[in-house]
Amino acid sequence: xxxxxxxxxxxxxxxxxxxxxxxxxxxxxxxxxxxxxxxxxxxxxxxxxxxxxxxxxxxxxxxxxxxxxxxxxxxxxxxxxxxxxxxxxxxxxxxxxxxxxxxxxxxxxxxxxxxxxxxxxxxxxxxxxxxxxxxxxxxxxxxxxxxxxxxxxxxxxxxxxxxxxxxxxxxxxxxxxxxxxxxxxxxxxxxxxxxxxxxx
Numbered sequence: 001x002x003x004x005x006x007x008x009x010x011x012x013x014x015x016x017x018x019x020x021x022x023x024x025x026x027x028x029x030x031x032x033x034x035x036x037x038x039x040x041x042x043x044x045x046x047x048x049x050x051x052x053x054x055x056x057x058x059x060x061x062x063x064x065x066x067x068x069x070x071x072x073x074x075x076x077x078x079x080x081x082x083x084x085x086x087x088x089x090x091x092x093x094x095x096x097x098x099x100x101x102x103x104x105x106x107x108x109x110x111x112x113x114x115x116x117x118x119x120x121x122x123x124x125x126x127x128x129x130x131x132x133x134x135x136x137x138x139x140x141x142x143x144x145x146x147x148x149x150x151x152x153x154x155x156x157x158x159x160x161x162x163x164x165x166x167x168x169x170x171x172x173x174x175x176x177x178x179x180x181x182x183x184x185x186x187x188x189x190x191x192x193x194x195x196x197x198x199x200x
Contacts, residue, residue, distance in 0.1 A: 012156055017172030025098050026163035035139040037087045038191050044110055060116045066105035070198045072127060081105060091137065095195055099167045101133040103195035114186030120148055120177040129197040133169040138162060140190040148177045
C-alpha cells in the first residue's frame, strides 16, 4: 500500500495502532530557518550501537535533547540529554499545538544523503511513556518512510515531505516496525526530529 498524498491523512495504519500524517506544518521560510539553525547549533555526533557484542559507529549523526538531562538507552548505548535549545523549544511548541500531545525530549537524526537510512525497528524502550506519542518532524530532503506489521508483514509506505509531521501513538510501537530505507535518488541532507516523552 502506497500513500504518496499531500493531503492530511487521519490514520495511515489499517489496524493495531494509530499513526497520523499531518502533512506540512512549517512553511518554506520556517523550514529553511530551522534547518540551518539545527545544522549549526546542535551537538551532532555519530551514532553508536552495540550489535552482537560489537560496537558499531554509523555515518548518520544523532543528538539527544530534553527539558532535563534525561538518560536514554537504545541499542545498548546510554546517552545523556543536552538541554533544549531555543529553536527546539519553539519547534516543540508548534508540534504540541498541532498534535495535541506534550513532549519532554527529542532525538534528532542527521542523514547526509539518501545513502544513509535506518533499519526496521520499533521505539519500545522502557524509559519511554508506554503507548505515548512520538512526533516526527522532517526538514531538508523528502524521504520515503516504511511501516511493517510484526505479525502479518503488511507494509505501508509514505513520503515524508519537507516540513511535515508524522505522529505515532497508542499501540503502533507494539505492533509495527518502521524504517527509513536508503535511496540513490536523494543526494541532499535530511534532519529528522522525534519528540517523545521520557517517564521520570
